[in-house]
Amino acid sequence: MVKRRNRKYCGDECRRLNNIERVMELYDAASSTGRVKEAMHWRRTMTDYLAERDGVKCGICRKRVDITLTSGTRGDPMGPSIDHVVPRSKGGTNDLANLRLTHWTCNNKRGNRGVAEQLSLIG
Numbered sequence: 001m002v003k004r005r006n007r008k009y010c011g012d013e014c015r016r017l018n019n020i021e022r023v024m025e026l027y028d029a030a031s032s033t034g035r036v037k038e039a040m041h042w043r044r045t046m047t048d049y050l051a052e053r054d055g056v057k058c059g060i061c062r063k064r065v066d067i068t069l070t071s072g073t074r075g076d077p078m079g080p081s082i083d084h085v086v087p088r089s090k091g092g093t094n095d096l097a098n099l100r101l102t103h104w105t106c107n108n109k110r111g112n113r114g115v116a117e118q119l120s121l122i123g
Contacts (some may be wrong), residue, residue, distance in 0.1 A: 020049050024094055047080045050101040059083055059100035060110060071104035079104050087112040 027042035051067050058065050060083070071079025081104040086092030089112045102110075 020046070020096065023049070024096070028094065043082070046082055046099070047101065050082065050099060051080070054101055056101070058102045058106050059085075060102050060106040063103070065101055065103055067101075075104065077103070077105040081107040083107045083110070 023042050023045045027039055027046060030036075030039035030042055047067055051065070056065050056067060057063065065080050066076075066078065067080045069076040069079035071077075071081055081102050083100050083102040083106075084092045084094075085098050085100060088094075092098050
């Protein structure tokens, strides 16, 4: 058992997963209430975590993602984005197992297609 800030975890990895799940909750809360700067901070934390967990390759096109770029409609189209493997509109959740790092453009093109439907995008 590892004790951090009056909480017990089975190890450092469990503590880390608990922390990143909390970051996702904070991101959702900030996004839904319009606190843009706060949401951007938590989104950056999630992007960094996914890049560390899975590497810096896009989950759709498999090319390198530069996580230092800004993304979105006013940012770089090859900037990082957080993709839901199973889209939320089709029952997907914000669970870490359902999230992956992608390029903003790839994620935007994919839309709410499921995993099988996205294969047509890459070949």
